[in-house]
Amino acid sequence: HPVSMAVILQQQIDAAVSGVAFTADPATGNPHVLVLSSLYGLGEGLVSRGFPADLHRIDKATRAVTPEITEKPTQLRYAAAGGIQEQPVPPEAQAQPALSDADLAQLVPMLLAVESGCDFPQDVEFCLDAGRRPYLLQTRNITTATERGPAAGFRQVWDNANIIESYSGVTSPMTFSFIRHAYTVVYHCFSRVMGIPPKTVAANRDVYENMLGLIRGHVYYNLRNWYRLIRQFPGYNLNKRYMESMMGLREPFEEEDDAPPPSALRRWTVELPRLLRLLLRMLWQFACLDRSVARFQQRFHTRLSQWRAMDFRKMRPHELMAVYRDMESSLLWNWRAPIVNDFYVMIHYGLLRSLCRRWCGDSAGTLQNDLICGNGDIESTEPTRMLMRLALEIRRHPEWMQVFLTLSHHELAARIPANPEFAPIQARMAEYLDRYGFRCINELKLEEPSLRETPEFVYQILQNYLRMAPEQLDADAMAAREAEIRAGAEGKARAAIGTGPRAWLRRRVFRHVLRAARKGVRNRENMRFARTRIYGTLRELLQAMGQHLVDDRQIDAPEDVFCLTIDELWDFVKGTAVTTDLRALTALRRRQFDAWREAPPPADHFDTHGMVCSGNLYRNWQEAPAADGDLQGTGCCPGTVTAPVRIVHSPREEIDLQGRILVAGRTDPGWVPLYPAALGLLIERGSILSHSAIVAREMGLPAIVGIPGLLQTLRDQPTVTMDGASGQVSILNGNSPPNP
Numbered sequence: 001h002p003v004s005m006a007v008i009l010q011q012q013i014d015a016a017v018s019g020v021a022f023t024a025d026p027a028t029g030n031p032h033v034l035v036l037s038s039l040y041g042l043g044e045g046l047v048s049r050g051f052p053a054d055l056h057r058i059d060k061a062t063r064a065v066t067p068e069i070t071e072k073p074t075q076l077r078y079a080a081a082g083g084i085q086e087q088p089v090p091p092e093a094q095a096q097p098a099l100s101d102a103d104l105a106q107l108v109p110m111l112l113a114v115e116s117g118c119d120f121p122q123d124v125e126f127c128l129d130a131g132r133r134p135y136l137l138q139t140r141n142i143t144t145a146t147e148r149g150p151a152a153g154f155r156q157v158w159d160n161a162n163i164i165e166s167y168s169g170v171t172s173p174m175t176f177s178f179i180r181h182a183y184t185v186v187y188h189c190f191s192r193v194m195g196i197p198p199k200t201v202a203a204n205r206d207v208y209e210n211m212l213g214l215i216r217g218h219v220y221y222n223l224r225n226w227y228r229l230i231r232q233f234p235g236y237n238l239n240k241r242y243m244e245s246m247m248g249l250r251e252p253f254e255e256e257d258d259a260p261p262p263s264a265l266r267r268w269t270v271e272l273p274r275l276l277r278l279l280l281r282m283l284w285q286f287a288c289l290d291r292s293v294a295r296f297q298q299r300f301h302t303r304l305s306q307w308r309a310m311d312f313r314k315m316r317p318h319e320l321m322a323v324y325r326d327m328e329s330s331l332l333w334n335w336r337a338p339i340v341n342d343f344y345v346m347i348h349y350g351l352l353r354s355l356c357r358r359w360c361g362d363s364a365g366t367l368q369n370d371l372i373c374g375n376g377d378i379e380s381t382e383p384t385r386m387l388m389r390l391a392l393e394i395r396r397h398p399e400w401m402q403v404f405l406t407l408s409h410h411e412l413a414a415r416i417p418a419n420p421e422f423a424p425i426q427a428r429m430a431e432y433l434d435r436y437g438f439r440c441i442n443e444l445k446l447e448e449p450s451l452r453e454t455p456e457f458v459y460q461i462l463q464n465y466l467r468m469a470p471e472q473l474d475a476d477a478m479a480a481r482e483a484e485i486r487a488g489a490e491g492k493a494r495a496a497i498g499t500g501p502r503a504w505l506r507r508r509v510f511r512h513v514l515r516a517a518r519k520g521v522r523n524r525e526n527m528r529f530a531r532t533r534i535y536g537t538l539r540e541l542l543q544a545m546g547q548h549l550v551d552d553r554q555i556d557a558p559e560d561v562f563c564l565t566i567d568e569l570w571d572f573v574k575g576t577a578v579t580t581d582l583r584a585l586t587a588l589r590r591r592q593f594d595a596w597r598e599a600p601p602p603a604d605h606f607d608t609h610g611m612v613c614s615g616n617l618y619r620n621w622q623e624a625p626a627a628d629g630d631l632q633g634t635g636c637c638p639g640t641v642t643a644p645v646r647i648v649h650s651p652r653e654e655i656d657l658q659g660r661i662l663v664a665g666r667t668d669p670g671w672v673p674l675y676p677a678a679l680g681l682l683i684e685r686g687s688i689l690s691h692s693a694i695v696a697r698e699m700g701l702p703a704i705v706g707i708p709g710l711l712q713t714l715r716d717q718p719t720v721t722m723d724g725a726s727g728q729v730s731i732l733n734g735n736s737p738p739n740p
Contacts (some may be wrong), residue, residue: 001307013135015127017098018043022151024121024142025057030621031121031149031609034058034111038098039070043125053220054097058108060150065104069097095231099128106134108651114139115151119610147617152610157253158213158618159605161689162246170597171215172447173589176544177565179219180323183211185332188230190339191618195281196232204228205262216616217596220439223253234278246342248687248706250632251622285340286413293523296337297541300530303330307537312544317573320545324538324570331534338527345520349688352517354511360496366635369688370489372518373637373697374482379529381698383436384673390428400425401466416459432458438536441651441670446539457652461673467658478676481700483484485638509721524696532669545569554582563589577607604685611736631707633682635727636693639702641680642721642732645714648674661722665711674700681723682729686712704729 019038437452544560602618686705696703702724
């Protein structure tokens with residue numbers, strides 16, 4: 001059969017302006033920036049001839065335009081039908097960009113719609129005719145783009161905020177699977193205690209199950225879900241600010257809310273009664289907090305004593321699984337007191353900070369930190385004080401001192417327990433390891449070895465203390481400094497509020513809020529210490545399970561058990577495992593997680609779009625560069641110190657902090673023994689209620705947290721002056737003398 005020829009008739013456009021648009025920056029890959037290059041005439045002059053062109057960069061979120069306009073010649077060479085021509089440029093056009101604001105207002109929505117429809121950043125050619133009507137000529141994927149960006153939709157925001165204090169670096173599958181489940185359970189319990197309707201909890205199931213994310217092996221808060229959780233409680237606008245402060249968020253996130261506002265009838269008949277019920281329930285829980293905390297502590301110590309009496313190494317797998325289930329049901333599902341107390345702290349610490357600013361004129365926002373300094377009765381400081389007392393005892397024996405300052409900490413760990421000459425030291429060390437041997441660096445990461453497994457770290461800390469002046473190890477002097485800071489802050493607050501009859505109500509309110517904030521912070525730290533004990537016990541249980549799997553030739557080493565998730569482990573025991581080749585599975589996980597350890601970590605704060613694990617670079621495109629001069633953070637404990645800095649990446653490094661300021665990206669409770677040896681503390685990540693800040697206040701150690709760009713700026717280890725009250729860090733000449 002004869003085939004007819006198709007003929008295409010296409011209207012030609014006499015372009016007044018032509019251009020190319022990239023819906024992601026082709027130079028940096030930033031998917032949040034739209035880049036338009038344009039000139040007068042046909043596009044041939046831009047694409048093939050390289051004629052000078054205007055450049056517009058447009059922020060997709062704010063629509064802010066950054067133009068780079070070329071100088072227009074009086075005679076413009078441009079591509080036109082029939083070849084390259086010249087024509088005079090009108091005087092009014094010589095000072096104007098090829099694209100006006102009105103042109104951009106037409107083009108930008110069209111370009112974003114194209115990107116959205118293609119689900120990938122686009123390279124688009126366009127033109128405008130003499131009537132300034134825009135035409136899109138062709139589009140294709142940007143060949144150099146590696147991130148889909150907003151084009152993929154479903155925006156989520158991730159931040160490691162103060163969670164990096166507990167889970168820094170790459171975290172094992174076992175730890176992440178356990179903490180993800182723990183957050184789900186705990187916040188279900190919290191919502192139930194606070195009276196959130198079951199229907200609301202059920203409707204937000206995905207919120208509770210996805211409070212955390214694991215991005216290239218690193219743990220992050222899923223901020224969208226944290227805000228959605230807080231939205232279920234009364235006073236959302238106030239509570240979210242308190243949550244942001246408590247988490248130490250640098251870049252808060254506001255969830256897009258497309259739901260229409262409730263009608264006036266619904267606000268009065270449904271929303272207001274519900275708000276009042278939730279408020280009354282919350283106030284009742286706060287009123288019962290002391291009894292709840294006491295019951296929690298009693299139940300915790302009873303159950304912990306039972307588990308500590310067990311020899312996990314002699315128990316069979318199904319018996320170990322039963323102990324784990326007992327831990328989950330008796331503690332995890334009854335973790336109400338700690339989580340209610342966290343909410344209590346969030347509210348009262350936020351109120352205290354607000355009152356200090358409004359009534360005491362504290363523009364720096366640090367007075368509340370001094371007011372809760374010297375809180376006392378914080379159990380997490382006792383391990384450090386115990387080691388300080390042991391160091392003072394060693395100093396009283398010159399022969400012991402000589403050994404400690406001559407041998408390495410590895411040699412000490414081998415020699416001290418084996419030599420009867422050091423029996424008093426060994427007895428104190430045995431007591432310390434029995435009481436606190438469950439602790440370790442990154443102590444909430446189950447895969448980390450405890451102090452019982454690595455006692456040489458304790459000897460290393462003792463060596464640091466022995467290089468210090470004896471007065472620096474005086475716990476009484478430390479307590480006196482804390483009391484001085486606290487008394488000074490109280491005097492400042494009293495003077496600012498006044499003592500006249502008109503100030504009577506303010507004084508009573510201020511005292512009530514202050515007492516509540518102090519109590520909440522103290523309870524929070526002590527119950528965190530209880531959590532650490534549970535993790536230590538669970539770590540030993542899982543290590544026993546790992547040995548069982550080695551004995552059965554299922555995995556190669558006991559620590560490989562941490563390459564599994566908690567469900568995969570118990571499914572293997574129960575007979576519900578999908579994958580039974582644990583050796584192959586753990587080998588695959590080791591390769592993956594080792595590769596993530598070698599790779600640069602994701603940013604501290606970033607957006608993802610579409611599928612989180614596909615087409616996202618985990619970069620913060622709005623991240624500020626490192627500072628060239630002084631740095632600013634959040635002051636936590638007052639005191640001005642001038643000294644060289646020492647950047648520490650791990651407490652297990654060979655560290656001499658004598659006469660230096662300790663600088664770190666983040667810390668956890670395992671770093672606390674280093675604090676007495678330092679003159680001050682500078683932390684890049686962390687909030688005013690992070691563990692490092694609270695313990696520094698208890699020790700009277702000048703401290704600043706939340707300092708953007710700290711490690712990069714101080715990488716050459718200069719001398720600095722730090723002001724623990726204002727949070728300012730001034731970089732000085734490297735030869736400046738340190739404080740005596």
